[in-house]
Amino acid sequence: MDVGIVSYGAYVPRYRITPAEIGKTWGIDGEAMGKGLLIHMKSVPSPDEDVITIATEAARNMMSRCNVDPKHIGAVYVGSESHPYAVKPSGTVVAEAIRATPEMTAADLEFACKAGTAGIQMCMGLVGSKMIRYGIAIGADTSQGAPGDALEYSASAGGAAYLIGSEKIIAKINKTLSYTTDTPDFWRREGAPYPQHGGRFTGEPAYFKHIGSAAKRLFDAMGSRPEDYQHAVFHQPNGKFPTRMAKELGFNDQQIKFGLLTPFIGNTYSGAVPLGLANVLDNARPGERIFVVAYGSGAGSDAFDITVTDEIEKYNRQAAPTVADRLKDTLQLDYGRYAKFKGKIMMG
Amino acid sequence: MSVARHWRETPGRYNLVGTKCGNCGRIYFPRRSICPECRRASFGKMEQYMLKDHGTVFTYSVVHEASADNNNLKPYAIAMIRMDDGVLVTGQLVDVDLDKVEIGMPVRAVLRKLGDESHIATINYGYKFVPKDK
């Protein structure tokens, strides 16, 4: 039985701030910072948005593109590192908001930036073993960087939702595998408002090692090479890392063009690979093959080999806004309003 | 508002679920248990009805003095929306430049946080309106 993507939906908040504007406040050349990170601007959630509202919007977009009865959904997994509640699942609200309750299971997942792809793997298992007919996996975040920290220039908000099933799949998942170790490159303790990171430790032994290792194992398992794929999507904490990773693995700029969104929206953490893949699917044609590797600090990588099917021609992509639509019509913020939006100002 | 009261209103707040009178076909939001037009004739005939999520601004007002719930959003617009199903629904208009708000503007319902005053209480979610995607 083929298991794959039946539908998908994306959401990025409308507000933006530029690295130059953030830098102005801290007496840092933000523009140079942005150029170094390859980030032109980042998305900012409205004060009334959080992971639950972002996941809901993505899930509603996903549902409006297909004719699946929400009552046939057997699982809802929301992956995030910024779930609004420490105890009370985000997935319950999302499921209610798409009228999928009550005969289904739900759980919130956390694995830094790869909890959304972990959800896709869980749904694949449940669908493949016929325990459920359809499952939803969502990756979404409203990430925070401490004021003045390097992460403040990249941490943004957004998410994408995937309906996994075996009927009318628009993209078949040929294979998935993971690579996981105990690597403390980035963490946040319960109750701590902002994450801590291991500085330079976040590059070589963390991001590059895990994505590279998962990618090589996927090539081996599939007997494939970079030129067999039209598109590649890698986790993108900034624009620089995935560009370098792609080059090291043998992919060219054309292959990562659609999957690389960080320059325009910043690092959406758990939303990053799901959104990059959504932009690829917005533009994909039947028969095209997609190479995907997510990364989550702590650390691990989930890799996917995906082939777009003929079904995508009949699929109602127009029924919901595309990722490109979400990059237009933005509202720019100055740092003062941004700080108020993100709750960085303590009220007495 | 109590946790229980919010919870009871969830279908309306999350999904704009109102009622339709099985006798005359009129649509109501929020939900009603009897039709004020048909009265007794509507007993047992009121059905759940989910509004379409699109409408246009019927009238609006800009709020400058907000409650603590909306402190970070003020000033903001409150609008009466003429939904595509014909009913009027009042809600906050967000993600919009206030000087671009106008009567007749097409909008779409989205799920947002309605208020988040205290970091230990439940977070209440419900519909608000954003400009329709172009």
Ligand SMILES: [Zn+2]
């Ligand atoms: Zn009636």
